[in-house]
Amino acid sequence: MDTGETTNLRLKWLGIDTRKEFVVYMRSDCPVCISEGFSALTRLMVTVGDKTIIATLNVIHSDLLAHDEASLSTSAWNKLNAQEGDTIRFAHLQPAGSMSKVRAKIYGQTLGPEAYEHIISDIANHKYSTAELSAFVTACAGDRLKLNEIISLSRAMIKAGSQLTWTRDIIADKHCVGGLPGNRTTPIVVAIAAAAGLTIPKTSSRAITSPAGTADTMETMAPVDLSIGHIRKVVEQEGGCVVWGGAVRLSPADDILIGVERALDIDSEGQMIASVLSKKAAAGSTHVIIDIPVGPTAKVRTPEAAQQLSRYFSSVGSAIGLTVEVIQTEGTQPVGRGIGPALEARDVLAVLQNSQNAPEDLKQRALLLAGSLLEIAGLATHGEGESRAESILKNGTAWEKFHAICEAQGGFSEPGTAPFTHEITAEHPGTVSVIDNRRLAKIAKLAGAPHDATAGLTLHTPLDTRIETGQPLITIHAEARGTLKYALEYVQSQSNILEITS
Numbered sequence: 111m112d113t114g115e116t117t118n119l120r121l122k123w124l125g126i127d128t129r130k131e132f133v134v135y136m137r138s139d140c141p142v143c144i145s146e147g148f149s150a151l152t153r154l155m156v157t158v159g160d161k162t163i164i165a166t167l168n169v170i171h172s173d174l175l176a177h178d179e180a181s182l183s184t185s186a187w188n189k190l191n192a193q194e195g196d197t198i199r200f201a202h203l204q205p206a207g208s209m210s211k212v213r214a215k216i217y218g219q220t221l222g223p224e225a226y227e228h229i230i231s232d233i234a235n236h237k238y239s240t241a242e243l244s245a246f247v248t249a250c251a252g253d254r255l256k257l258n259e260i261i262s263l264s265r266a267m268i269k270a271g272s273q274l275t276w277t278r279d280i281i282a283d284k285h286c287v288g289g290l291p292g293n294r295t296t297p298i299v300v301a302i303a304a305a306a307g308l309t310i311p312k313t314s315s316r317a318i319t320s321p322a323g324t325a326d327t328m329e330t331m332a333p334v335d336l337s338i339g340h341i342r343k344v345v346e347q348e349g350g351c352v353v354w355g356g357a358v359r360l361s362p363a364d365d366i367l368i369g370v371e372r373a374l375d376i377d378s379e380g381q382m383i384a385s386v387l388s389k390k391a392a393a394g395s396t397h398v399i400i401d402i403p404v405g406p407t408a409k410v411r412t413p414e415a416a417q418q419l420s421r422y423f424s425s426v427g428s429a430i431g432l433t434v435e436v437i438q439t440e441g442t443q444p445v446g447r448g449i450g451p452a453l454e455a456r457d458v459l460a461v462l463q464n465s466q467n468a469p470e471d472l473k474q475r476a477l478l479l480a481g482s483l484l485e486i487a488g489l490a491t492h493g494e495g496e497s498r499a500e501s502i503l504k505n506g507t508a509w510e511k512f513h514a515i516c517e518a519q520g521g522f523s524e525p526g527t528a529p530f531t532h533e534i535t536a537e538h539p540g541t542v543s544v545i546d547n548r549r550l551a552k553i554a555k556l557a558g559a560p561h562d563a564t565a566g567l568t569l570h571t572p573l574d575t576r577i578e579t580g581q582p583l584i585t586i587h588a589e590a591r592g593t594l595k596y597a598l599e600y601v602q603s604q605s606n607i608l609e610i611t612s
Contacts, residue, residue, distance in 0.1 A: 122194060130185050133165055133168050146200070161189070164237055243366065261430070274392065281394050284296065285401070288319075294454040297328060311350065312350060320560075329354075331522060349511075361389045387426055387430060449550060452563050456525055481496030530590070530591060538579055539612070540612045541576050562588070570585070571583050
């Protein structure tokens, strides 16, 4: 890498949020741009004090900055521990060497382990621009990754980040591939498994294309941005945790790629497998349950596709040292009632607290997965795991354990409620025969989820519900009138999100 001769400007705070992307801002006519020939979207080495990052240049054609000033996106500012008035230095950056491998993949070549290690190392070190990241994500989308490539990608992702080790022989975990709104079984499974004596350090993702990820939902009840040291303390004390994996650099390249996948609304099968299993291995897991919901509007639409995905999960898991069991579950409708972080959290709490109005489908799905985890970990004989899980839930031990985990993570809090709601009612009587998961998820996202934690929707009428004219079908929840309006406009433009037959 050629660092060249650095040049200096003075930092000014602008407060521009670009999420995790590092961006630097300069005037087009500042001395640095003129002397160094920098132009918009140039990748630069940026140094403040003794800290250096790689950032993308955005050029300003106004008086927002003075000629001797520069600014940084909030993520870059925080990464460099910058203060207003600090001197900021710049140097040229050569293009990432691994982009030649990405171009080879774009043209259909099969890449080997060294190529993926090079690519993932460059991504983890922020050497790729957003355009280059998009090219890699797109090159791997669909079925473009062969099994050996998924294994190589998984190993590269593990190698690029931190790894947790534990003293116990069996470390449990579970994951759902997603695509089914409201399917928030993880906090319940973790509570049951930890109460049964398993060690289950659950590192979860935030939403990619859904209205909520497990970390988003858990964050409405307890802190999830824990350090590795804090995670260890929680797990040693309570046997389990539910935290955001991105906070501790477990498979850090994956968290960068997730941001691009979210923007492109792409969830590549091969990258998904590598993403899931690399984080399990990096967290020190040994035994993993994978939940694959199957349905016409779920992420996995056919049993045949689910079978292929199951084989890949098992093969890749075995190659990186994991015992993986895949369970195919019903995916024709949302699970529970709430869709959105806080609304899903309320369903979780209802199940854990054995409330009379707890969603039965969420409860039964969580018991199935928890029971399977107890069986593959050797804490229950085959066929007995579900009944043991149910007894742990019914006697209140699971709720006590979950509350203790939340307290250990920084304190339990009740999920909030949105200030604005609107009911969508039935226009004619009949029976709910089809539910479109994808369009329901879109309503929740337009309402503000997952960015607005209390936003989303409540589904009142699952499949086979007999309804009358004027009966509530869904309630939209929003934190602002504008997002509520967006969601309502979308609902009004669609037909048969819920099909009601006479």
